[in-house]
Amino acid sequence: MIMLMSRFAIDPYKRAAFVLFAKGMVSREQQHKGCLGAGVFEDISAQNHYLMIEHWETEDALNAYSDGPVFVHDDEVLATFLIGEPVFAKYEV
Numbered sequence: 001m002i003m004l005m006s007r008f009a010i011d012p013y014k015r016a017a018f019v020l021f022a023k024g025m026v027s028r029e030q031q032h033k034g035c036l037g038a039g040v041f042e043d044i045s046a047q048n049h050y051l052m053i054e055h056w057e058t059e060d061a062l063n064a065y066s067d068g069p070v071f072v073h074d075d076e077v078l079a080t081f082l083i084g085e086p087v088f089a090k091y092e093v
Helices: 012-030 059-066 069-079
Strands: 002-010 035-042 049-056 082-092
Touching: 002 012, 002 059, 012 035, 012 069, 049 059, 059 069
Parallel strands: none
Antiparallel strands: 002 049, 002 082, 035 049
């Protein structure tokens, strides 16, 4: 199983739009074959900072999703909300 964690900050003036987008993004991701779960969580100690966690059955399932048009689109839209560079971590569990 593969687990991804992403930490990022968003523009506070775009928070409402981000939350709406994130709900759809997570829903779309969870429908992809091989996705065991995904979620976006707000950091309670740092305003407008979020953590995204994804669980995938296999590296191949993750790659199939990451190479697809849904991910490419969502990644481009997500970038419009970000402040600074996100931090990524990948684990095999």
